[in-house]
Amino acid sequence: MRLQHLFFLISLLLSLTVISMTAGSVRGAWDDVSKARGSLEAIEHLQVLLVAAEMASRERGPANGVLGDDLPGDPAKRARLKTARDRTDKAFSTLQGALDRASMPQPGASRPVSQALAQLIRARAAIDLTASRPRSARGADEIRGAVSQMFGVIDTLGPAIITLTNEAQTTYPSAANALIAARLAADLREYAGQLGSQFTVALTTRQPLGAAERVAIERLRGRVELLRKQLLERTATNSDRAAVQAAMASMQDHYFASAIPFVEAQTATGLHSGHYDVDTAGFAARYVPDMDAIVSLRDVLINEALVDAQAGLDKIHTKARWMAGGGLATIALLALTLWMIHRRVVRPLGRTAQLISAIAQGRLDLDVPRPKYRDELAEVLEAIAVLRQHSEARLVLEEERQRLVDQLRDQSNTDFLTGLPNRRGFFELAEHDLTTMHRHGHPVTLAIFDLDHFKQINDTHGHTVGDSVLVEVAALCCQHSRSGDVVARYGGEEFLVLMPYCTLEDGALQADRLRRHIEAMRIPLPEGGELHITASFGVEQCLPGDPTIHGVISRADERLYAAKSSGRNRVVSSDTTLQAS
Ligand SMILES: Nc1nc2c(ncn2[C@@H]2O[C@H](COP(=O)(O)OP(=O)(O)OP(=O)(O)O)[C@@H](O)[C@H]2O)c(=O)[nH]1
DSSP states (O other), rough: OOOHHHHHHHHHHHHHHHHHEEEEHHHHHHHHHHHHHHHHHHHHHHHHHHHHHHHHHHHHHOOOOOOOOTTOOOOOHHHHHHHHHHHHHHHHHHHHHHHHTSOOOHHEEEEEEEHHHHHHHHHHHHHHHTTTSOGGGGGGGHHHHHHHHHHHHHHHHHHHHHHHHHHHHHGGGGGGGHHHHHHHHHHHHHHHHHHHHHHHHHHTTOOOOOOOHHHHHHHHHHHHHHHHHHHHHHHHHOOOOOHHHHHHHHHIIIIIIIIHHHHHHHHHHHTTTTSSOOOOOHHHHHHHHHHHHHHHHHHHHHHHHHHHHHHHHHHHHHHHHHHHHHHHHHHHHHHHHHHHHHIIHHHHHHHHHHHHHHTTTOOOOOOOOOOOSSSHHHHHHHHHHHHHHHHHHHHHHHHHHHHHHHHHHHHHHTTTOOOSBOHHHHHHHHHHHHHHHHHTOEEEEEEEEEEHHHHHHHHHHOOOHHHHHHHHHHHHHTTTTTTEEEEEEEEEEEEEEEEEOOOOOOOOOHHHHHHHHHOOOOOOOTTEEEEEEOOOEEEEEEETSSHHHHHHHHHHHHHHHHHHHSSSSSSEESOOOEEEE
């Protein structure tokens, strides 16, 4: 696999891995954020729910007032009950609206709230029914039943309170203490309300406390004390906030130091005589306001939980933002790294490889690019530039050497005087032709000729004239031979003409044509006048049995000898003699 493709593949896999891992952790972090928002919402819902429960509790006061009122009924008491009921309805409506709009649905809270509302309607109907009779016709059990139906509203809300508290605690363990304390305060408010309600029957009937009320008062007093202790422990050990401590102190002053002694005084009266100094409305007016300190404590504690949770949400949010920012930075860094590697390593490496292989193949016309950066690849490019220079120099040397070799070979194969192939050159060319002709069955004929009385020319006119005669004859033979014929100087004043695709007869005719041209030649002499020359030819056909050209030359040479012997200036072959007429 090419490096470029490998790099692309690895980059793709690496990018996919990093992107999916980053997306996974960022998504996880944002899931934590939305879960934390849901938990914060749960605390807010708990706050609204506790208010709704408190309103339902508060409604019992005016309800008790109406229950203790004789017909036709005090309009002011009825108006107070209506106002209380309107407040409760409004609180439940706010609660249901908040739960319906929740970002994370809480069926564990919504269902009990709906059930509590149904219970509230039933309890109100029971109270209204009881209050519609004359006071003397209202039995104690009937009044007790109506009051306990109102208690049932708060009991029904219990699972919703637990669900919302648990939801908040899982995400914000640090807020757990404040939440538990807030629930304790809410419970305290409820039990304090129930404690007050125990006097409704006795105050309405102006009778001593019944056995059931006495037991309930004892039990509720115990619970109230227990809750006070638990609240003291929780707020003393785990909360040092001034607001909580102030709310605790207020609760101690108002409820435990004021309302509880009042309850104890009414209890003492209820145990002995039943001659109470207050009626139900007066009891409520004296008792209920002191319970507000408990509600304030509850609100301060819920607020503390909300502050803790908001701080926790901020931390989770910040962490998620860092994760997202870090993830994006990681992806950007990876992209930058891959881009840099591709730009500064992979791509230049590919070009460098192309350059080196081009130089190796002898293509030296490519430009070696100037390096953009002072790095290792720049050193490689510089080395390649030097390598190319060396290769160019080597190529020049190589060409020079080849030229010299060719020149040397040409010189060793060429006759320096006439420029014709010499004996060695002729043998090289002729052997090749002979082999080819024999392979394809074509005829080849060889003529050898020798200038007549050449010694005399030298002796009479000098070697320079002799040389120019040889040059002229060579040029004449080349001029009148077919292309493909090989004309060579065999030695001294002897020449060879090898004629491929030529029969013996045609070869003899061609030799005779050359003879005539030589005979017709006029060579001007330096001292004036002209020189006539003639030549004698021996012609032989190459036979398929001839392994080399030497045999044919030898046979043609015999014919030449015959031509010389028989008077010169003629052509002699094995089947004919052609001579000057
Ligand atoms: N000028 C010159 N003469 C050469 C050259 N090569 C050989 N010769 C001369 O050619 C002459 C050949 O003479 P011979 O062999 O006696 O033959 P010839 O005089 O031609 O007589 P025949 O061949 O019998 O007709 C000699 O004198 C050689 O010196 C050369 O390159 N230049």
